Structure formats: structure tokens, C-alpha cells
Amino acid sequence: MTSLREHEATPGAGASTVGRVARYSGFRPEVQGLRFVAVLLVVLYHVFLGRVSGGVDVFLLISAFFLTLSFVRKLEAGRPLAIGRYWLHVFKRLLPLAVLTILGTLVLVAAVYPDADVARWRAEGLASVFYVENWALALNAVDYYAADHSTASPFQHFWSLSVQGQVFLLWPLVFGAAWLLIRWRGWRPVPVLAGMFGLIFAASLAWSVHSTATQQAFAYFDTRTRLWEFALGSLLALALPYLRPSRGVRVVLGWAGLVSMVSVGVLVDVQGAFPGWIALWPLASAAAIIVAGRSGSPFGLDRVLASKPLVRLGDASYALYLIHWPLLITYLVLRDRPMAGPRSGAVIILVSLVLAVLATKLVERPFQRWAWPERSKRRLAVSVAVSLALVAVPVLAWHQADARRAAVLAEEAARNNPGAAVLQPGFEFRGDPEAPTLPLAEEMAERPQDVGERCPEEWTRHYPVPSGCHVVRNSDAAGAVVYAVGNSHVEQWIPALEILAAERDWTLITFPRPGCFFTEEHPNPQAECAEWYESTRTFVEDNPPDILLTQATYDWIGEGDEELMTGYRAETEYWTGRGITVLGIRDNPRWPTDQTQCALQAGADDLSCGRPLDRALGPAESPAVQLERDIPRFGSLDMTDVICPEGYCPPAVGNVWVYRDSNHVTDVYARTAIAPFREEWDDAVSRAGFVP
Known part of the structure; x- marks a missing residue:
């Protein structure tokens, strides 16, 4: 995060500029703690209730909140947006843990999942690393011929990360358009951005309500129906410096927001109703917690959210989200169960937490601190390309190997796989009795x-x-x-x-x-x-x-x-x-x-x-x-x-x-x-x- 001292050193920056930048500066530990609570809700609901909680929506809002703060500081300080470098930097940060999770999941798929599912999950692994898994799931959700959905994809949770990745590509373009307007008209950044994100919010929410009512299975994974959730996070980031509730109001807002956020998944069929207008419930709850901020009261929720353990777990929330789902689905496949029990569910969560903390410490942070890629955009691009190739190359090679095997079997099918021809009078089988049944x-x-x-x-x-x-x-x-x-x-x-x-x-x-x-x-x-x-x-x-x-x-x-x-x-x-x-x-x-x-x-x-x-x-x-x-x-x-x-x-x-x-x-x-x-x-x- 850019420090205030850096802004003070910006050439031509006056006191008013420093003040405006300072409004959007500073680490917010209570929001980092809230990030962990949102992901923990997702994990608990997935493991014990077999449904979704609205926690993912909160996670998306928080992502847009932090992203917006970062770019607003640049606009207010008159610094270059460096959009290309931002794109490379953000995916250099996100991909290592994602690649590790995808490769580990593919190993599990090859080892223990039913053969009938392997090709589909392999394709979804590839879709996940390229941040298009939400579209793969959206198309499958409305595919009349889609295979049995009783076994969930071990990559299904990548839908939200895919939407997030697409927004990380789109949102800087919005800031770029705002920069052009600011240069052209001489307007202040915050009103321009508020207008732009307000339009995105209104258009996306309207489409979300319509699409949820007419094609909910598709709408759930549609990026367009989710943009308003990010826009709300951006609007919240823009408005936060101007919201100054009293200490007592902050205490009430914080705890009321938490109770409301936790209860939404119990009271509403989130998966059946989202992402329409009802998603405002968990998002408004999270917004109330963020507005409550640092209350300064010993009774404030921020005393819990900003505590060192929760902030550290907030740092590991990305890894926790990545890891818990494939562990849960693999367990259900191995045990042939629709849901985990209380004891097995607790073990899955505990193992996920331990692995998440280790992955954050041993993988995510070292890659974040790795200085070599940051020295040039070319090096950043190389690091991103290598990360993508680590998944794409083995998956495509695996696919090609299966395709070659299928071609060989097809050449021998007339002899080894006669099908209904065996029902004809006088038929005599002369093929290989050990040949696999087709289609594979x-x-x-x-x-x-x-x-x-x-x-x-x-x-x-x-x-x-x-x-x-x-x-x-x-x-x-x-x-x-x-x-x-x-x-x-x-x-x-x-x-x-x-x-x-x-x-x-x-x-x-x-x-x-x-x-x-x-x-x-x-x-x-x-x-x-x-x-x-x-x-x-x-x-x-x-x-x-x-x-x-x-x-x-x-x-x-x-x-x-x-x-x-x-x-x-x-x-x-x-x-x-x-x-x-x-x-x-x-x-x-x-x-x-x-x-x-x-x-x-x-x-x-x-x-x-x-x-x-x-x-x-x-x-x-x-x-x-x-x-x-x-x-x-x-x-x-x-x-x-x-x-x-x-x-x-x-x-x-x-x-x-x-x-x-x-x-x-x-x-x-x-x-x-x-x-x-x-x-x-x-x-x-x-x-x-x-x-x-």
C-alpha cells in the first residue's frame, strides 16, 4: 500500500492533494478480518449445510473496495495509472496459489474420481486457470445434455474467482476512462467515478433481477449479473471518507451487520434466489460493518475483526477459499456421500485451515516478495505466462494423449465394438474380448x-x-x-x-x-x-x-x-x-x-x-x-x-x-x-x- 510519505514526495502535490489522497489511504485491519469471516461463512455453509451463504458476494464487494481505494489514490495524486503493469502484477500475485490448487486437484481427479468425469473436470481446470470457469459452469447449467449434476465439480468454486479476475481486467479500464474525463473536463476524480460506478450498478442490478427471474441457473454464474456487487464495493470505497457516524452508531452498525450477514444464508435460499436484488442483503450487511470501521469502543465489532489472529486468518482467506472445496468434494467422492458429517466436516475445515495458512506462508508470500518479476513488465509477463503454462501444458498434453487413444480404439471399433450388430442372426464376435467399451x-x-x-x-x-x-x-x-x-x-x-x-x-x-x-x-x-x-x-x-x-x-x-x-x-x-x-x-x-x-x-x-x-x-x-x-x-x-x-x-x-x-x-x-x-x-x- 502506498504510504502518505510517498504522496508527500510526489512532484507538484500540494497540501490539498495530500489530504485527498490521505482520505483513501491507510490499512483497514477490520476489513481484512471481515474478509476471513466472509470466507469462513462460505466454508461452513458448503461443508455442513450443502448450500451457499452469500459470503462469496461479500468477498467480491471487499475485492472491489480495496481495488478502488488503490486507483483513487493514484487519480487524486495525479500519478500514472499504469494499467498494464497493474494487470500483470495482480495476476502474478493471484496465480501461484491458484495454480498450486488446480494442479493438486487434477492429481486427485486422475487418482480417485470416476473416469466418466475426468475429461469434464480436466477442461474445467483449464477454464479455471484462465479465469473463465464461471462461463463454463453457466453454459453447463443450462445444457440439456449435461451429465448428471449430482457430483459437483471440484473446480466449481473457481466461478467467483473467475468473475473477480474478469473484473480485475475491466475495472482499470473504468478508471482509465475516468482519467480521460478528468484530463479533458478538469473534473474531480471522486464525482466522476461515482457517476460511472453508479451507472454500472444500476444497469447490472437491473439485468441481474431480470436474468435471475428468467434463467437463474445461468444468471448465477454470469459476470454481467455480478458487476453491480463490485460497483457497490467501489461506491462504498468512494463514499467512506464522507461517512462519519458516531461511536455508538458504529458499534450498532458493526454488530447488526454481522448478525444480518450470518443469518442471510439460513433464512434465504441463496443459490436459488441470487444474484438478484436479494443479494443486497449480505452486501448491505457487509457495508454496514465497513462503515462502522474502527469504533474506538471496547464493545465494537472491530475489536474482534481487527484482532491479530483474525487479520492473519484474513491474509490466508484466499488460500482457504481455494483449498476447502476440492478437499470437500474429493471426500464426498471417496465416501460416496452427498454431504459431510459433523466430525468429518470439522476435520475437513481444520485441515483446510492448516493447509491455507501453510500455503499462504510458503507459497503466496514468497511470490509476493519475489523482486525479480517486479523489475520490468516483461518479467512480470513471463511469470504470468509460466504460471498459466504450468496448468495448460499438462492438461492439453493429457487431452491429446486421450484423443490419440480414442483414435486408435475407433480404428478397431468395427472389430472390437460391434454394438447392436451382435443381435443380427449368425453374428460371430472376432474382436478383442479385453477391448474397452465405447464410448469411453x-x-x-x-x-x-x-x-x-x-x-x-x-x-x-x-x-x-x-x-x-x-x-x-x-x-x-x-x-x-x-x-x-x-x-x-x-x-x-x-x-x-x-x-x-x-x-x-x-x-x-x-x-x-x-x-x-x-x-x-x-x-x-x-x-x-x-x-x-x-x-x-x-x-x-x-x-x-x-x-x-x-x-x-x-x-x-x-x-x-x-x-x-x-x-x-x-x-x-x-x-x-x-x-x-x-x-x-x-x-x-x-x-x-x-x-x-x-x-x-x-x-x-x-x-x-x-x-x-x-x-x-x-x-x-x-x-x-x-x-x-x-x-x-x-x-x-x-x-x-x-x-x-x-x-x-x-x-x-x-x-x-x-x-x-x-x-x-x-x-x-x-x-x-x-x-x-x-x-x-x-x-x-x-x-x-x-x-x-
């Missing part, structure tokens, strides 16, 4: 279904299709035009459809929308589904295909009461009445648990990981069969015998995993099922009376 467990979570290239703009410019029209295959010949329209249970058969389209020179176009059904009476309340249905229906009406493939039935998980999709009969009659052949594919069985994950732990041949078919779909015959009898030009497809041969649904067939999660068929298995799919398709179009 570590690939399972990162295999998005290929739905083709986006349709040309001239096709769609008049049709606002939210999910997008995609061309899997475009034929120049006079072959059939086939549309596959619907949710993921239509989408999962595109690999087999693509093979069939290539064999017969079709044009194959998809209109995928996860979670939505192609019927007017849609059971899904999402507005996006209704919009997708209306716009897609308009496109199909104006550009009718020869064959329209949709999902005909729906299997309610674990209830054995499969039924026709809501409104499906009317939808089918509408399209067949317009001369289009409609094929309705039967839903595949859905399970309450992921049988593939069961088999990955117990073995692919473990009978307890499979399911009898009658526990899922119920009736042996698809409800769509009756529809086929009633409606001309309609044909029913049923792939149940391929998914559940002879009435039993195994986790793997022919050394290929059937399901990628609890209810989606893997792309590898769908591709190996081309022979029965072709036969089922031909029978369905024949019964529907379609003539190519």
Missing part, C-alpha cells in the same frame, strides 16, 4: 449430438426458428426429403438416419429442440418450446418434406405408463392430411438412475445395472401402433428390441454402451444399430403406404 467413460460427457450444419440463410431468413434448421445431408438428386423434428429422443437416432440418407441419397434436415415436443398441445410450460413449435411448423408447411419423423410416445420415468404424446394424434392427422408421410418413433425406456454409471463401477456384465423392460415402458406394444391402424400415411417405428433385447435392458450390447445417461442412447450405439433401424424404417414406410 471420459468421452461420455463431452459427446454432443451432431445435428448437421445450419441451413443456408436463404432457407430460413423468413422463419424465426429458435433452435435452428440444420442440414445433415443435402442431395442434388431427386431422392426423398426427410425431416427429423423434435427433442433429443428424435435427435439421438440421427447417426443411423445419416447412414440411411447416404445409402439412399436423401436430403436429411433436422429441427432439434431439446425438451420440446412437436405438438400444439405441448406439456412443457417453457415459452421457448411454443415459439419453436410455431416457427418450425410454419417452415414445414411452406417447405413440405416427403417424410416427417417425430417422437410418437413418451415414457414417464420409472412409472411404466407410456402414452402417446399430448396432442400427437391431431398433429399427425394434420400433416398426413397435407399429403406428408409421418413416421412416429417410440420413446426409449427412461430410468430413474444412470445404469451406465452403475456399470462403470460394477462392471458391464453386472446384472444389477440392467433393467427389465416391463419396469419402464409397460405395454409390450407401442401405443402408436393403434394410431397406425387409424391414420393413413402414418407408420410407427419401434427400436425397443434393439435397446432391450429379449425384454432386458443391459447397460452395454456388443461392447458398446447403450445409454449415455439415464435416458439418451449413445451416438455410437445408434450407429451400430443401422441394420435393425433400416429394417424398421422400411417396414414403417411400407405400412404407411409411402412410395419413393
